[in-house]
Amino acid sequence: MAKPTNPKAGPRARPATKASTPQPAPARPGWAVPAIVVGVVVALLVVAVVATRAGDGDGADQAEGGAEVAQTRPVTVSGAALSTLGSSGSDPAIGTVAPTVTGTTFDGQPVQVGGTGRPALVLFVAHWCPHCQREVPLLAPELGRITPPGVDFLAVSTSVRDGGANYPPSAWLKEEEWPRPVLADDKDGSAAQAYGLSSFPYYVVLGGDGKVVARDSGEKTVAEVEALLRKASTPT
Amino acid sequence: MDVASVTLFLALLAVGSQAAVLGLVALRLVARRSAGARRREAALGAALGPWVLPLAFAVALTATLGSLYLSEVARFPPCKLCWYQRIAVYPLVPLLGLASWRRDRGVRPYALALIALGLPISLYHVVLERVPSIEGGACDPLNPCTIIWVQRFGYLTIPAMAATAQALVGALLLLVRSPVPPADAAEPPAPLEVA
Numbered sequence: 001m002a003k004p005t006n007p008k009a010g011p012r013a014r015p016a017t018k019a020s021t022p023q024p025a026p027a028r029p030g031w032a033v034p035a036i037v038v039g040v041v042v043a044l045l046v047v048a049v050v051a052t053r054a055g056d057g058d059g060a061d062q063a064e065g066g067a068e069v070a071q072t073r074p075v076t077v078s079g080a081a082l083s084t085l086g087s088s089g090s091d092p093a094i095g096t097v098a099p100t101v102t103g104t105t106f107d108g109q110p111v112q113v114g115g116t117g118r119p120a121l122v123l124f125v126a127h128w129c130p131h132c133q134r135e136v137p138l139l140a141p142e143l144g145r146i147t148p149p150g151v152d153f154l155a156v157s158t159s160v161r162d163g164g165a166n167y168p169p170s171a172w173l174k175e176e177e178w179p180r181p182v183l184a185d186d187k188d189g190s191a192a193q194a195y196g197l198s199s200f201p202y203y204v205v206l207g208g209d210g211k212v213v214a215r216d217s218g219e220k221t222v223a224e225v226e227a228l229l230r231k232a233s234t235p236t
Numbered sequence: 237m238d239v240a241s242v243t244l245f246l247a248l249l250a251v252g253s254q255a256a257v258l259g260l261v262a263l264r265l266v267a268r269r270s271a272g273a274r275r276r277e278a279a280l281g282a283a284l285g286p287w288v289l290p291l292a293f294a295v296a297l298t299a300t301l302g303s304l305y306l307s308e309v310a311r312f313p314p315c316k317l318c319w320y321q322r323i324a325v326y327p328l329v330p331l332l333g334l335a336s337w338r339r340d341r342g343v344r345p346y347a348l349a350l351i352a353l354g355l356p357i358s359l360y361h362v363v364l365e366r367v368p369s370i371e372g373g374a375c376d377p378l379n380p381c382t383i384i385w386v387q388r389f390g391y392l393t394i395p396a397m398a399a400t401a402q403a404l405v406g407a408l409l410l411l412v413r414s415p416v417p418p419a420d421a422a423e424p425p426a427p428l429e430v431a
Contacts, residue, residue: 033287037294040252048245049237128383129375130368159377163239163312165384192377199374218374 069170071160073184075103075191079114082196082204085215093212098204099194103183106157106170111183113154113191115210119232120152121225124192124202126159127169131219135201136176139225143179146226148233158185158192159200205232239310246302247388250397253295253404260411281412288412289336292347292405296328299401306394312385317361321398324354328405344409351406358399365393 079099083092100115113122123139125132147153155178157169166172173182185191195204198217205213205228213231220228237245263280266273284291303322306312314322328347335343361381364371368382375382387393392400 030283033283034290037291041249044248044252045245048248049241052238052241052244126375126377129380130365130382130384131373131375161383163310163385165387189377197377199376201374218372219369 069106069168071106071157071162071168071170071184072187073104073106075101075183075186077101077190077194079194081194082212082215084196085198085202085217087198091212091215093196093215095211097210098206098212100210101156101183101191101194103185103191105181106173106184109181111154111181113156113183113195114206116152117208117210118150118152119208119213120154120206121147121229121232122154122156122195122204122206124156124158124195124197124200124204125169126161126200127157127166127172128159128161128164129200130165132201133166133172135219136173136178138222140176140178142222142225146222147229151229151233153180153229155180155182156185156191156195157182158189158197160185160187203228205229207232242302242305242310243386244388246298246397247386247392249298250392250400251389253400257400257403257407260407264411284408284412288408289332289339289341289343292408293329293332293336295401295404295408296325296332299398300326300329302397303394306385310385312394313379315379315381315383317357317364317381317395320357321354321361321395324350324357325398325402332405347409348406351402355399355402355406358395358402361395362393362399365395 077099079097081099082096085091085093098114101113103111105111113120123135125136127133143153155173157173160169161167170184183191189197192202195202196215200217201219202215202217203220203225204215207213213234214228216228263273263277267277303314303318303325307314328350331343331347331350335341335347364381365384368375371382384393
């Protein structure tokens with residue numbers, strides 16, 4: 001006796017309606033496939049946990065020595081903040097006095113950006129930014145050659161993201177043998193905001209009078225950075 | 237489990253999934269010329285066929301839970317391209333879940349359509365991570381798509397894992413030849429009764 005067909009039933013109920021065209025009964029699926037899949041997944045889970053706890057799982061992206069170093073540090077900003085750098089047109093910040101930012105390097109040495117009485121080129125970098133990751137090793141070996149006498153070249157590490165690529169920035173800059181002082185910005189990126197950062201890498205050229213001579217962002221060639229340094233050293 | 241363990245686990249799953257995708261594609265290619273490979277493909281279809289939809293559902297569910305873990309627990313904020321990929325992947329979970337419950341292989345075109353949208357975005361995101369200059373020479377400080385939150389084995393980033401999951405779901409749905417006919421083909425439509 002045929003079972004009554006339920007019109008609302010899905011494909012599970014359909015074999016019951018095929019009485020007039022005999023077909024071989026579908027083989028009951030074995031449990032070997034899910035058992036193997038579950039076994040493999042559990043094995044991979046165990047491998048992941050054990051390897052991570054052993055600390056050498058896959059050469060994870062933790063840099064040496066970074067854990068002990070504070071990657072963000074308090075900064076003090078005095079003076080009016082610069083407007084955010086626009087993507088085109090004239091820069092209204094040029095000719096205005098840049099704010100003074102005081103803070104420390106990763107190893108606790110005091111450092112000041114702006115208000116030093118010396119012309120300077122300030123480079124803002126983010127450890128996770130791939131353009132900064134290319135810019136820093138490009139510039140590091142050239143700074144001694146291209147920086148004119150009497151001009152400071154300062155870097156600011158900002159927008160730190162714990163867990164992001166290339167973290168921590170202190171280890172990254174050390175590994176790249178960055179030769180100049182690096183101010184560690186605070187968690188809120190106060191230094192970057194004060195200088196009107198729009199994107200990374202970000203350059204601000206300061207004259208000896210503390211006024212902004214030029215601002216620019218994005219990857220630069222060594223020659224372009226050298227031109228920015230010359231602007232800093234040229235009396236306005 | 238901490239974030240490092242979870243990301244390593246997801247990466248290991250991705251490596252296994254990539255091996256499975258390559259194996260399925262290779263078997264299909266070889267089966268065109270070799271009778272032995274055709275027999276192996278048929279045997280694989282007989283073994284895997286009834287489990288294709290549950291497996292595809294499990295892959296989509298793992299990808300979705302992994303994505304939610306990375307954003308909500310590990311606090312890696314999804315960028316714009318991540319959201320587009322989520323739009324394509326998340327609906328696979330109810331779609332394939334319901335289809336596997338109903339054993340409805342008619343779901344394939346709908347799932348494959350979502351993958352056809354999501355997979356190219358994932359691949360573009362992978363390329364963008366490797367060649368960030370294709371979207372300019374500067375990083376957006378807010379939430380750029382070029383940021384790499386996770387990188388395992390030197391190449392497996394979050395969008396690479398998303399691409400892998402979608403590729404595996406697509407390969408399961410496209411390449412595994414099940415001996416069980418699709419549900420919509422199992423029963424011809426009833427003829428219209430003419431009074």
